[in-house]
Amino acid sequence: MLRTPSAVRDAERYTAHNYHPLPVVVSSAEGAWLTDVDGRRYLDCLAGYSALNFGHRHPALIRAAHEQLDRLTLTSRAFIHDQFADFCRELAALCGKDLVLPMNTGAEAVETGIKVARKWGYQVKKVAPGQANIIVADGNFHGRTTTIVSFSTDDDARADFGPYTPGFTVVPYGDLAALEAAIDENTVAVLLEPIQGEQGVVLPPEGYLPGVRRACTDRNVLFIADEIQSGLGRTGRTFACDHEGVVPDMYLLGKALGGGIVPVSAVAADADVLGVLRPGQHGSTFGGNPLACAVGTEVVRLLATGEFQRRSAELGERLRAGLEGLLGSGLVAVRVRGLWAGVDIDPALMTGRQACERLMDRGVLAKDTHGSTIRLAPPLVITSDEIDHAVAQLAAVLAG
Ligand SMILES: Cc1ncc(COP(=O)(O)O)c(C=O)c1O
Secondary structure, rough: OOOOHHHHHHHHOOOOOOOOOOOOOOOEEEEEEEEEOOOOEEEEOOOOHHHHOOOOOOOOHHHHHHHHHHOOOOOOOOOOOOHHHHHHHHHHHHHHHOEEEEEEEEHHHHHHHHHHHHHHHHHHHHEEEOOOEEEEEOOOOOOOOOHEEEEEEEEHHHHHOOOOOOOOOOOOOOOHHHHHOOOOOOEEEEEEOOOOOOOEEEOOOHHHHHHHHHHHHHOOOOOOEEOOOOOOOOOOOOOOHHHHHHOEEEEEOOHHHHOOOOEEEEEEEEEEHOOOOHHHHHOOOOOOOOOHHHHHHHHHHHHHOOOHHHHHHHHHHHHHHHHHOEOOOOOEEEEOOOOEEEEEOOOOOOHHHHOOOOOOOOEEEOOOOOOOOOEEEEOOOOOOOHHHHHHHHHHHHHHH
């Protein structure tokens, strides 16, 4: 008897319905492949929303986690542990920044960035008390806290969670003139995703990110790049900002930083920015814990080799070629950067959800975003044959 139906039923019976997962119950995984409780195998084309950039159970990451589990798992930041300095130093070097501040989830990194930007605004820029403002883009996705959903433009994410946190101005994504016009003396930061993942892997027009960088520099405003989903190799470079030679004042990192093993996030910035925080003003019991740091350090070392960025860039071209070959045969638009693709299916054919269900039946797991858009973000260890396989399955789904 198949175990999947009862496992799906139980999962629905005992949890809040804040997700609508595909009816697959995974029990093990390796590299780019998942196996469910009934022994069926699936090619993972979501990679935990890019938290699994290095694939499932990468041997170096698993080794680092095991070794750390056998020695020390938690101290809190009340004490210093022996994994902390290496992680912070190596991550800061990868980012080209002076300092990092480790947290756990992506949303916490965003919250940290907001707090740091506000404090910097009052203490360094000398914004009038209580007036600090941050410019964000419509279509953004930065997480699920009450402050973050306050500036979401997605009704599902925001409605009925008010009262909302003030201090944010929303401008159209990709519109530099609108962003420049929104900056005033109270603007402390611009917070953007260099590519909007949840929105469907939406790339801003060329020149937008350098323009934002220039505007921020000219007007003494911090540029905060949320690279939680776009960063750490996903787009073929270490950061999505690298494609246009842009260096933000603050990187927000998460997801892949934990190697798909533990939640690890971080803010990276120079000392004139992160240095505004004093003891007691921000923190987290688990932030920067020994297990997180041991795994995170190994993640940084994997990225420092450049191998994953290279794979992502090269294999991304194969993914692009395959997907573009389906334009006019069920796909109406394709956006690709590295191993990250937003794919718009002809809405007359099927919804994104239906496409993902049919892909699942063919042994490929992906996730819809909005309407008829699906996102492909396989682990960066995927092979070219496996990419061809995923594209072939999508072609078969579109052909009905
Ligand atoms: C760009 C971006 N920022 C922030 C987050 C929030 O991360 P977390 O779910 O770890 O809180 C996400 C999650 O999808 C994201 O894509």
